[in-house]
Amino acid sequence: MRRSFVGLIVGVAVLCAVAPQPGIGQTTGKPPYTPPRTSNGQPNLQGVWQALNTAAWDIEDHGASLGVPAGRGVVEGGAIPYQPAALEQKRKNFAQRATLDPESKCYLPGVPRITYMPYPFQIVQQNDKVSIFYEYLRSIRLIYTNGNPHPEGPIDWWMGDSRGRWEGDTLVVDVTGFKERLVGSKISTDALHITERFTRVDYNTINYEARVEDPKALTKPYTITSKYMLRPGTRLQEYVCENNQDPDHFERLDKQGLVAR
Numbered sequence: 001m002r003r004s005f006v007g008l009i010v011g012v013a014v015l016c017a018v019a020p021q022p023g024i025g026q027t028t029g030k031p032p033y034t035p036p037r038t039s040n041g042q043p044n045l046q047g048v049w050q051a052l053n054t055a056a057w058d059i060e061d062h063g064a065s066l067g068v069p070a071g072r073g074v075v076e077g078g079a080i081p082y083q084p085a086a087l088e089q090k091r092k093n094f095a096q097r098a099t100l101d102p103e104s105k106c107y108l109p110g111v112p113r114i115t116y117m118p119y120p121f122q123i124v125q126q127n128d129k130v131s132i133f134y135e136y137l138r139s140i141r142l143i144y145t146n147g148n149p150h151p152e153g154p155i156d157w158w159m160g161d162s163r164g165r166w167e168g169d170t171l172v173v174d175v176t177g178f179k180e181r182l183v184g185s186k187i188s189t190d191a192l193h194i195t196e197r198f199t200r201v202d203y204n205t206i207n208y209e210a211r212v213e214d215p216k217a218l219t220k221p222y223t224i225t226s227k228y229m230l231r232p233g234t235r236l237q238e239y240v241c242e243n244n245q246d247p248d249h250f251e252r253l254d255k256q257g258l259v260a261r
Contacts, residue, residue, distance in 0.1 A: 035169055035200040038125050043169040045130070045200055048122045048236065049228035055116040059224060074116065074224045086187040086217040093187075102181070106241035108139060108158035111175050111194055112210040116226050120234055130164055130171060135236040143173050150176055156190060171198040189216040204230045 036044040054062070054071025060079055064070035082090060093100050103109060109117065119135040128146040133139075143164040150161050156179040164173045173196040180190045197209040206228040213221040 033200070033202050040127055042125060042166060043171070043200060044125070045123045045171060045198060045206060046125055048120050048231045048234045049206060050120045050231050050234075051116040051118065052227045052229050053116060055224070055226060056113075056118045059116070074226050076223045076225065081219045081222055082187065083217055083219055090187050106137070108137060110158055110178065110181065110188075111141075111160055111162075112196065112212070112224060114139060114141075114159070115196075115208060115210070116224075119239070120231050120236060122236055133236060135239050137241055138236075138239055143171075145171075150174075153177055154190065156180065160192075160194070169199060172196070173198070187217050188214050191216045206230075 038044050038046070053074055054069050055074045057068045057071065058073070059075055060073040062068070062071060062073070098104060108114070114134055114136060115121075117134070117136045121132055121134040121136075124131045124133065128144065130143040130145060132141040132143070134141070139159070141159055141162060143162040145164040145166070147165075148163070150163055153176075155161065155177040157177050158179050160175040161177040162173050162175045164171055166172070173194075175194040175196065176192070178188060178190060178192040181188045191214050193213045195211045195213075197207075199207045201207050208226045208228060209223060211221055211223045212218070
């Protein structure tokens with residue numbers, strides 16, 4: 001059975017409490033951080049990381065409600081600049097989020113949403129690609145850095161197709177080829193294009209930025225920002241997602257002792 005976000009609120013709160021705070025213990029004039037290097041000279045982003053916010057519940061500013069912790073948004077400027085039709089569709093979806101959200105059906109959440117889910121993920125670097133292994137749904141994402149272009153489209157993948165390059169100490173990822181999503185908490189179309197930036201700013205922290213463009217759903221592009229905290233000693237755990245919309249199947253799993261409560 002899919003693990004509920006309710007049980008993760010305390011964990012997120014603890015992570016946020018121990019996260020490095022800007023300005024604390026820092027002095028002016030401190031030289032820029034130089035990240036460690038891999039054997040081929042790339043900035044080393046490897047390790048197990050986890051987001052430090054409540055964006056999984058809502059990427060805009062939101063108050064607390066049952067099962068949802070209050071939190072500041074991660075959208076620069078505050079609100080997603082939806083076109084009127086997309087905004088109206090989003091409002092309809094919110095009223096039916098328990099059944100319309102892709103997460104409730106065990107579908108992949110897409111990019112950038114999977115990057116701020118409240119579960120750890122592991123980054124592994126190789127000569128020709130950067131692999132990200134997510135605990136959530138045990139998803140695997142391959143970011144090719146060998147210079148090959150996106151495959152010819154049209155393609156409609158839940159996670160899109162990712163192509164990366166290094167700009168100094170920052171991994172820049174171009175993501176396209178998305179499946180249209182007119183359900184769930186965020187509206188996007190097949191015109192969605194995302195540019196991500198991963199920068200290790202100190203030993204324990206990666207700064208993440210994603211510029212979101214979708215001319216069919218947005219009035220203009222917007223950017224989200226987040227931080228990832230290093231989780232030394234943490235291993236990814238098994239995550240089994242069962243579609244709870246099938247009561248008979250759910251009851252069979254419960255009788256077999258396979259439903260976590």
